[in-house]
Amino acid sequence: MSAGTTGVVGVVGGGQLARMLHQAAISLAIRVVVLDPDPGCAAAAAGAERFDGTWTSADDLVAFANSGVDVVTFDHELADPDDLVRLEAASPVPVRPAPATKVLAQDKLVARTALEGRGFGIPAFAAVHDVAQVQAFAAEHGWPVVLKTSRGGYDGRGVWIVRDAREAAEVLAAGDGFMVEELVDIREELAVMVARRPGGSLRSWPVFRTTQVEGICTEVILAAGSPLTDRARALAERLAEHVELTGVMAVEFFVDAGGELLVNELACRPHNSGHVTMDSCITDQFEQHLRAVLDLPLGATEPTVDVAVMVNVLGGAAPWSAEDFADAVATDRTSLHLYGKGHRPGRKLGHVNAVGDSVEETLGRARKVAAVLGGSD
Ligand code: ADP
Numbered sequence: 001m002s003a004g005t006t007g008v009v010g011v012v013g014g015g016q017l018a019r020m021l022h023q024a025a026i027s028l029a030i031r032v033v034v035l036d037p038d039p040g041c042a043a044a045a046a047g048a049e050r051f052d053g054t055w056t057s058a059d060d061l062v063a064f065a066n067s068g069v070d071v072v073t074f075d076h077e078l079a080d081p082d083d084l085v086r087l088e089a090a091s092p093v094p095v096r097p098a099p100a101t102k103v104l105a106q107d108k109l110v111a112r113t114a115l116e117g118r119g120f121g122i123p124a125f126a127a128v129h130d131v132a133q134v135q136a137f138a139a140e141h142g143w144p145v146v147l148k149t150s151r152g153g154y155d156g157r158g159v160w161i162v163r164d165a166r167e168a169a170e171v172l173a174a175g176d177g178f179m180v181e182e183l184v185d186i187r188e189e190l191a192v193m194v195a196r197r198p199g200g201s202l203r204s205w206p207v208f209r210t211t212q213v214e215g216i217c218t219e220v221i222l223a224a225g226s227p228l229t230d231r232a233r234a235l236a237e238r239l240a241e242h243v244e245l246t247g248v249m250a251v252e253f254f255v256d257a258g259g260e261l262l263v264n265e266l267a268c269r270p271h272n273s274g275h276v277t278m279d280s281c282i283t284d285q286f287e288q289h290l291r292a293v294l295d296l297p298l299g300a301t302e303p304t305v306d307v308a309v310m311v312n313v314l315g316g317a318a319p320w321s322a323e324d325f326a327d328a329v330a331t332d333r334t335s336l337h338l339y340g341k342g343h344r345p346g347r348k349l350g351h352v353n354a355v356g357d358s359v360e361e362t363l364g365r366a367r368k369v370a371a372v373l374g375g376s377d
Pocket residue numbers: 123146148153154155156157158159181182183184185186189212215264265
């Protein structure tokens with residue numbers, strides 16, 4: 001550790017999550033170094049140090065771990081789980097979360113299997129290789145069913161609702177590594193963020209209500225008063241213990257028509273649903289992740305406001321103009337977090353956090369700012 005530095009965190013990937021980890025690291029005098037082949041990646045563009053290499057190479061991962069960082073953690077789920085196991089064996093530097101935990105966020109079938117029969121509600125599921133297996137599952141659970149690739153899906157890519165055997169055959173023909181799930185009648189989607197240190201101490205944040213449009217998370221509401229808060233938090237904390245989490249994790253839940261909580265996905269890293277913590281909780285998910293992976297005491301997670309929301313800024317048909325940007329920053333009680341990424345229609349370019357007194361007004365204000373930057377207002 002060099003003079004004046006309190007720790008060096010190596011982050012596999014230099015995207016927006018690494019950028020915001022770097023932002024949080026500055027006030028604690030922690031250094032963030034990212035493994036990324038792109039000199040212009042979002043984290044390096046914001047001043048994080050960069051180690052030139054790629055997460056698709058096991059050798060680069062090992063060289064990165066041995067480059068002087070105190071711990072290796074992640075911006076994304078893209079490294080091959082087998083390479084991470086090799087990395088853990090080849091380097092004395094801790095990998096947090098450990099590969100055996102990380103794989104639960106990388107492989108949906110492994111995650112479902114790890115939670116099955118353990119008292120966590122999950123949708124009925126099965127691994128499938130052919131249409132006959134999908135038909136057998138549907139005979140028990142009814143059509144439509146949901147087909148998913150167990151690895152590599154994100155933002156709704158890799159998820160198909162199929163109504164019959166013909167549609168199932170079309171999806172199966174286009175790839176491999178599928179699983180099938182019952183189609184849950186979703187009343188709402190919730191997320192709980194939880195942080196855990198290597199020794200086991202943990203803290204969670206209040207529940208967030210999340211909105212997905214075509215599989216992409218678009219809005220998050222910090223719903224401190226939700227009647228499901230206590231149950232969802234307790235489940236997320238028990239899950240963090242069960243999977244021996246180190247760092248922060250997002251647990252995404254479906255609330256079904258009967259009001260039951262079903263675990264959908266795990267993300268073992270800071271997560272889009274947790275961005276709302278940046279301007280509304282004593283410790284946000286990025287600082288907490290740094291604390292957890294460096295095995296430092298965790299910070300308080302209480303909200304400091306009554307209402308907080310997050311709306312993603314997705315690229316519109318054209319980049320925003322100087323006037324749009326001035327309009328966006330003119331809005332009170334609203335914070336802009338831009339990732340410094342080049343414009344592309346539909347690309348996540350940043351997010352807007354807003355705080356206020358009523359959900360309706362606060363959400364309206366945040367949506368307006370996101371729309372100005374997304375070119376649709
Ligand atoms: P991703 O990896 O793309 O986030 P998810 O498994 O979270 O994939 O699925 C994306 C979205 O698809 C979910 O937010 C939900 O709206 C819908 N979905 C996924 N699984 C089911 C299911 N079993 N029943 C109903 N809807 C589902």
